[in-house]
Amino acid sequence: MHRPKYFTPTEVSQHNTVGDIWVSYLGKVYDLTPLVNEHKGDVLLKPILECAGKDISHWFNSKTKDIRTHVDPVSGCVKYYTPRGRFVHVPPPCPRTDWANDFGKPWWRDSRYEVGLLSAKTRWIRVINTLTSQEQSLEVCSEETLDEILQRYLRYNSNAASYTWKHDGVELDMSKTLSENSVPDEDEEFYHCRLDRDLFSPSICLYFNDDPDELRAN
Structure with a gap:
């Protein structure tokens, strides 16, 4: 659908x-x-x-x-x-x-x-390309799946689909949202503790898939 x-x-x-x-x-x-x-x-x-x-x-x-x-x-x-x-x-x-x-x-x-x-609630995340060490902060919708977030990130890396997306070393299910992938939204906790959420936004690490077939396709 x-x-x-x-x-x-x-x-x-x-x-x-x-x-x-x-x-x-x-x-x-x-x-x-x-x-x-x-x-x-x-x-x-x-x-x-x-x-x-x-x-x-x-x-x-x-x-x-x-x-x-x-x-x-x-x-x-x-x-x-x-x-x-x-x-x-x-x-x-x-x-x-x-x-x-x-x-x-x-x-x-x-x-x-x-x-x-x-979006009823937006979130900030840091997307880190482990191949180039480039980091990008993104404001995303909490309702979006990782596939949809990937579409937002394509403007910074047109080959983003050729990477495996992980959080805390665990591969993410691209068909699910951040919350469904157990990526916590701690904005309320940061607010109550008077911490700057921009300094503590969760990181998503991208690992390039070095499959020879994929490399030839790209």
């Missing part, structure tokens, strides 16, 4: 321009660039643009998955709660003949914009 891709909040925050705008809400990550392009110049984009690269879960009711509502103190009617101002696909507070409501699903319910899931 196809696994959804996980993203760190840092990765989401890097998509923060009009031409490349991501947001996250209710545990999912959305690329709203097509929406922005479709409504280019519309003043109703302003609240969305102001939150480019950020988590906007506070805009939503976690149970209904819809925009939060409130009772208008003047009219007594239930209306969408948009303290940053009304945005695309939110109806006007009063009936208007110039508002087109034939857009189908509002963008926050449209799965076309969904690109993956937001």
Whole structure:
């Protein structure tokens, strides 16, 4: 089965321009660039643009998955709660003949914009190439398997798949997560002990597979 891709909040925050705008809400990550392009110049984009690269879960009711509502103190009617101002696909507070409501699903319910899931917990690890002694710190998603972490590491070593990955001398199962491989997440302990977690992130050691067939393939 196809696994959804996980993203760190840092990765989401890097998509923060009009031409490349991501947001996250209710545990999912959305690329709203097509929406922005479709409504280019519309003043109703302003609240969305102001939150480019950020988590906007506070805009939503976690149970209904819809925009939060409130009772208008003047009219007594239930209306969408948009303290940053009304945005695309939110109806006007009063009936208007110039508002087109034939857009189908509002963008926050449209799965076309969904690109993956937001990690509930990220971890820092040190990946050490024992062949070259190069070390790289990586922020990874706790939900990711080692195979998925390997994909993150390819930018630093395009031959990473030709290595055996180990922790404390034990070969890791690349189909499992760090926790499932008994690589401890000690962030809470470091926090309570007032230790800098960046100084104590677990290390993953890479050992090159010197199989002659693999060497010829590479």
